[in-house]
Amino acid sequence: MRMIPLISSLTVQGIPDLISRELGRKTLARANLAAGIDLEALEGQNFLFRKLQFCR
8 A cells, every 4th residue: 555645734834924924915825826725724723635735
């Protein structure tokens, strides 16, 4: 059986705020689009998702 690489949502806590503060809201919107995930929605959540989904 092949293992699926997973990443915890806790590893990206604070990243949306950092991107928004340092690079601007437009950059955060582009990051959300590129990741295919709403990074702000991950704040305060604790779950696993496929690493490939986040690290494209």
